[in-house]
Amino acid sequence: MAIFIKNGAKDANYISAKESRRISKENRKITNGYEKKRNRKVIPKAEYVTKMKNPNNVVEFDNLHTYFFSDVGVVKSVNGVSFDIPKGKTVGVVGESGCGKSVTSLSLMQLVQRPQGQVVEGAIRFNTGNEVVDVTKMPTAKMQKLRGNKLSMIFQEPMTSLNPVFRIGLQVDEVIALHYPQMNKEDIKKRTIEMLELVGIANSEGVYKMYPHELSGGMRQRVMIAMGLACDPELIIADEPTTALDVTIQAQILDLLRDLKVRINSSIMLITHDLGVIAEMADYVVVMYAGRIVEKGTVAEIFSNPCHPYTIGLMNSKPAVGKKVGRLYSIPGKVPNPINMPDYCYFKDRCEMCLEVCAGIYPELVQLSPTHFVSCYRHYDIFREEDKG
Amino acid sequence: MADNIIEVKHLKKYFPIKSGPLGKRKGTVKAVDDVSFTIKKGTTMGLVGESGCGKSTTGRTILRLLDKTEGEVLFYEKEVHSLHKKELRELRTKMQIIFQDPYSSLSPRLPVGEIIGEAVKEHNLVPKDKYEEHLNRIMLSCGLQVYHKDRYPHEFSGGQRQRICIARALALNPEFIVCDEPVSALDVSIQAQIINLLEDLQAEYGLTYLFISHDLSVVEHICDTVGVMYLGGLVEMGSTEDIFSNPLHPYTKALFSAIPVPDPLAKLNRIVLKGNIPSPANPPKGCKFHTRCRECMEICKTKAPNEKNMGNGHMVSCHLYDK
Ligand SMILES: Nc1ncnc2c1ncn2[C@@H]1O[C@H](COP(=O)(O)OP(=O)(O)OP(=O)(O)O)[C@@H](O)[C@H]1O
Ligand SMILES: Nc1ncnc2c1ncn2[C@@H]1O[C@H](COP(=O)(O)OP(=O)(O)O)[C@@H](O)[C@H]1O
Numbered sequence: 001m002a003i004f005i006k007n008g009a010k011d012a013n014y015i016s017a018k019e020s021r022r023i024s025k026e027n028r029k030i031t032n033g034y035e036k037k038r039n040r041k042v043i044p045k046a047e048y049v050t051k052m053k054n055p056n057n058v059v060e061f062d063n064l065h066t067y068f069f070s071d072v073g074v075v076k077s078v079n080g081v082s083f084d085i086p087k088g089k090t091v092g093v094v095g096e097s098g099c100g101k102s103v104t105s106l107s108l109m110q111l112v113q114r115p116q117g118q119v120v121e122g123a124i125r126f127n128t129g130n131e132v133v134d135v136t137k138m139p140t141a142k143m144q145k146l147r148g149n150k151l152s153m154i155f156q157e158p159m160t161s162l163n164p165v166f167r168i169g170l171q172v173d174e175v176i177a178l179h180y181p182q183m184n185k186e187d188i189k190k191r192t193i194e195m196l197e198l199v200g201i202a203n204s205e206g207v208y209k210m211y212p213h214e215l216s217g218g219m220r221q222r223v224m225i226a227m228g229l230a231c232d233p234e235l236i237i238a239d240e241p242t243t244a245l246d247v248t249i250q251a252q253i254l255d256l257l258r259d260l261k262v263r264i265n266s267s268i269m270l271i272t273h274d275l276g277v278i279a280e281m282a283d284y285v286v287v288m289y290a291g292r293i294v295e296k297g298t299v300a301e302i303f304s305n306p307c308h309p310y311t312i313g314l315m316n317s318k319p320a321v322g323k324k325v326g327r328l329y330s331i332p333g334k335v336p337n338p339i340n341m342p343d344y345c346y347f348k349d350r351c352e353m354c355l356e357v358c359a360g361i362y363p364e365l366v367q368l369s370p371t372h373f374v375s376c377y378r379h380y381d382i383f384r385e386e387d388k389g
Numbered sequence: 390m391a392d393n394i395i396e397v398k399h400l401k402k403y404f405p406i407k408s409g410p411l412g413k414r415k416g417t418v419k420a421v422d423d424v425s426f427t428i429k430k431g432t433t434m435g436l437v438g439e440s441g442c443g444k445s446t447t448g449r450t451i452l453r454l455l456d457k458t459e460g461e462v463l464f465y466e467k468e469v470h471s472l473h474k475k476e477l478r479e480l481r482t483k484m485q486i487i488f489q490d491p492y493s494s495l496s497p498r499l500p501v502g503e504i505i506g507e508a509v510k511e512h513n514l515v516p517k518d519k520y521e522e523h524l525n526r527i528m529l530s531c532g533l534q535v536y537h538k539d540r541y542p543h544e545f546s547g548g549q550r551q552r553i554c555i556a557r558a559l560a561l562n563p564e565f566i567v568c569d570e571p572v573s574a575l576d577v578s579i580q581a582q583i584i585n586l587l588e589d590l591q592a593e594y595g596l597t598y599l600f601i602s603h604d605l606s607v608v609e610h611i612c613d614t615v616g617v618m619y620l621g622g623l624v625e626m627g628s629t630e631d632i633f634s635n636p637l638h639p640y641t642k643a644l645f646s647a648i649p650v651p652d653p654l655a656k657l658n659r660i661v662l663k664g665n666i667p668s669p670a671n672p673p674k675g676c677k678f679h680t681r682c683r684e685c686m687e688i689c690k691t692k693a694p695n696e697k698n699m700g701n702g703h704m705v706s707c708h709l710y711d712k
């Protein structure tokens with residue numbers, strides 16, 4: 001830890017006002033370029049209609065790079081991320097706060113804060129059912145239609161996503177009206193009540209007339225889920241959907257999500273830092289560290305055979321009920337400064353299994369099984385041998 | 390008993406509900422309603438339960454940050470709520486609190502050294518010539534560097550800010566610390582560092598903790614005894630081993646079964662509690678848990694269960710254990 005503070009503070013975190021102005025001017029030039037391209041009046045379909053690599057996937061993230069052009073430098077929040085979300089499956093994304101989980105999902109919805117946030121490279125292919133589009137190149141207006149229609153989102157803090165001054169019923173009605181413009185008022189209300197019941201709200205007629213502050217956190221989250229499901233989404237993106245809730249209410253919401261997934265046959269991208277939630281919900285797991293994927297695989301592979309030192313450290317640092325240990329393992333040090341990433345393995349300065357080769361370039365992903373990948377020199381064939389011997 | 394540092398007897402804390410700031414009293418929230426327990430010196434007691442069940446209110450009333458409504462809070466056999474100003478001032482240094490949110494509980498305008506040492510100076514806890522030495526020692530034992538003194542809170546990460554909060558509490562040489570969700574806002578890897586720190590400090594200074602958390606795995610790790618709260622009351626209490634290996638109260642069982650286990654092969658055998666927590670302004674009659682209990686019997690709807698000792702200080706309040 002001391003090492004980080006010594007060279008972190010003076011060199012990387014402080015820049016002069018003059019330097020900051022220069023950076024900000026340069027940033028504007030870059031982001032203006034991206035914005036101009038996006039705001040063209042006509043964007044030919046050929047630019048964004050594409051094909052899936054594997055038709056069984058709903059989403060394919062392909063070498064995604066999402067950067068923020070901030071006044072202190074470029075933050076590479078997502079720095080070359082590739083993974084697939086297969087149809088009808090749940091993919092869990094784990095990692096420490098700030099590792100880029102949310103920015104990955106925001107990129108998929110085209111909700112990254114612009115103009116400073118930009119997808120600078122890569123593609124996100126999304127199978128809408130009718131056609132396959134590259135979300136990163138979709139015109140903004142077209143994307144709006146897709147959002148909430150084929151994609152639905154559930155966020156951590158349901159209070160901030162519900163409007164406090166409108167009744168619950170009105171807010172759900174509005175979403176339904178948007179998706180089914182031909183429906184009349186009565187049918188819309190009927191559908192809203194149906195949706196509220198679907199997500200397990202017992203007193204749905206009563207809740208219809210309530211304001212958000214009259215509901216508990218768990219009930220607000222149910223309302224958010226009801227709104228998300230008002231259409232029949234191909235993909236549900238749930239960003240820390242239960243983090244703000246009690247374990248008992250969390251259990252209810254997770255049950256609900258599992259149940260709904262089967263019923264409407266959609267896929268789920270589940271973002272959380274709780275390994276327990278991942279183990280319970282996910283079919284596949286993606287472990288992110290400092291904007292990159294360090295390991296991915298099936299849930300069984302990740303939990304029974306974690307291979308990246310970061311994944312292993314993460315698993316060991318969480319106490320588990322019924323497994324008493326004397327002292328908790330804690331990963332030394334902290335995440336590197338996002339503006340000044342090293343060119344070697346990002347985890348090296350905290351890694352306790354470091355080899356000599358680790359000082360070299362950032363390690364490529366190595367394939368350990370058809371589904372299991374890890375980005376670490378320890379798992380390169382040649383070094384594995386050396387390690388054993 | 391001399392080895393009890395804290396004794397809480399039939400503690401009650403009610404809040405009035407008013408309609409508007411000057412409005413009439415509409416009712417009462419029974420945030421803490423007849424809670425009794427003791428904490429032995431040098432041990433950690435955990436307090437668990439769903440949001441709003443009264444954990445923080447219990448902690449704050451013990452520290453007299455809130456006035457009690459009824460009952461007793463004894464610190465070394467002295468009633469905390471009847472101390473005079475001077476005694477209370479002294480007590481304030483002996484009993485400390487650490488909060489969940491290390492961001493909002495630090496003044497942004499003071500350098501870290503001032504934050505940690507402010508109250509030490511105010512209370513004249515150490516002679517002037519020993520002050521720097523004291524500060525340095527506390528900072529080092531909390532995993533901070535001496536040169537951090539001149540930095541400001543915003544320059545620190547969440548985990549480091551929590552270390553600053555802990556150092557601020559520790560600088561007053563306290564004997565008892567209420568830790569109100571001290572790691573809930575932190576990442577797993579940082580949580581482990583802070584938990585280890587709290588354990589090290591306990592060993593070094595013989596501290597006693599009341600550890601409030603909704604994360605049961607953390608509670609099992611750090612606590613010697615555990616109390617389970619529901620709607621203002623303790624429904625079960627005992628040694629950590631007893632509570633975790635042999636939970637008796639239907640609510641405790643449900644709470645434990647709700648924890649996601651980081652093992653995809655673990656069989657889900659979950660008791661899902663239906664419905665939400667009833668309002669503490671209007672708790673159910675009889676056993677307060679009966680509206681959600683799957684073992685509810687006729688008697689539970691009308692008669693509140695008494696606390697029973699099931700041996701080894703394992704206390705439970707539930708009619709299932711009526712003889
Ligand atoms: N100042 C107050 N005025 C009125 N009601 C209050 C006040 N403080 C707390 N309460 C109520 O007392 C009850 C217990 O609150 P408390 O903060 O102790 O819960 P908790 O168990 O710490 O919950 P959490 O896990 O959410 O922190 C709640 O119903 C709360 O709304
Ligand atoms: N609007 C923004 N402007 C600048 N940087 C941002 C913005 N949003 C996120 N970031 C940065 O991107 C990185 C990843 O953030 P995020 O995806 O939110 O992390 P998490 O994994 O916790 O969801 C962080 O370093 C964060 O500070």
Ligand code: SF4
Nearest residue numbers: 345348351358376377
């Ligand atoms: S590549 Fe080397 S430094 Fe990086 S995680 Fe693997 S062993 Fe550790």
Ligand code: SF4
Nearest residue numbers: 676679682689707708
């Ligand atoms: S007293 Fe009755 S309602 Fe209450 S917990 Fe026991 S069995 Fe359930």
Ligand SMILES: [Mg+2]
Nearest residue numbers: 098101102239
């Ligand atoms: Mg996030």
Ligand SMILES: [Mg+2]
Nearest residue numbers: 444445446569
């Ligand atoms: Mg609280």
